[in-house]
Amino acid sequence: MRLKFAAIGIAALFFGQPLTAIAETMPTTYRYEHIDGVKIFYREAGRSDAPTIVLLHGFPSSSREFDALIPLLAMNYHLVAPDFPGFGHSDAPPPAEYGYTFDHLATTTDHLLEKLRLTSYALYIHDYGAPVGFRIMLAHPERVQALIVQNGNVYREGLGPKWAKIGQYWANPTAHPEVIDSFLSFDATKQRHVAGTSHPELYNPDTWTDEFAHLSAPGQREIQAALLYDYRTNVASYPAWQAWLREHKPPTLVVWGANDPSFIAAGGEAFKRDLPDAEVHLLDAGHFAMDEKNDEIAELILRFMATARINR
DSSP states (O other), X not given: OHHHHHHHHHHHHHTSSOHHHHHHHSOOEEEEEEETTEEEEEEEESOTTSOEEEXXXXXXXXXXXXXXXXXXXXXXXXXXXXXXXTSTTSOOOOTTTSOOOHHHHHHHHHHHHHHTTOOSEEXXXXXXXXXXXXHHHHHOTTTEXXXXXXXXXXXXXXBOTTHHHHHHHHHOGGGOHHHHHHHXXXXXXXXXXXXXXXXXXXXXXXXXXXXXXXXXXXXXXXXXXXXXXXXXXXXXXXXXXXXXXXXXXXXXXXXXXXXXXXXXXXXXXXXXXXXXXXXXXXXXXXXXXXXXXXXXXXXXXXXXXXXXXXXX
């Protein structure tokens, strides 16, 4: 009941009607487009003539992670949330047929947005969504009207202790298969959600069991190993992305699960260095902050977007 009552409060504050009415008038639709030879799945909600928010998901999730957030934003905004190739309901061709790099994920996602004729939008970036989103921003700075960051790291100080071991994998992947074993394990998949929370009862175990089932599917080890190895290019790009922030100064909201052991709180606070006007909120939550702070994040987004005055 926590979500229902809090959501009704948000809906009344911004829309003057309860969440049930919003969900009925602004249902989420589930669509596919063929992009770069790959069938891409995406969720969509809200009026097509409203300002757009593009939601880019993290590892090892999909656009499903936004299921509870989308209805709270759909009355005022047009929401588009794609699954990256290899994730969710999008195609997952083997690496021999589709190169799993963040450059390629960003290109395919960008081509989807262009096919949908989205040329002005706010970007919500989480985890893997950050390197995908920043590549899109650098390619099309004129299209990005605002930035919402939720545990999407672009600063070295935001990398938690586990990244030292991943760094060994980057230096010599074949010598460290145990890094991939751990990265794709059931325990790691669960801990990405519950680590750092003081309210484990708010977490649905279907989330990590479904994610682990996906990671256990044929071909996923090769796909995810390729992306983890390519993640080194993201860390190398941090200075360029920070310079882009200083140059373009997009209105920015940071809603960061401060108890995230992977992308630690310092990564959220660091945005203030390049964007002194950024609105930064460190939440008592973990990596998937929406699992327990969905209502609070929705309210912060609604207030931020109203202030940022994003146009269609």
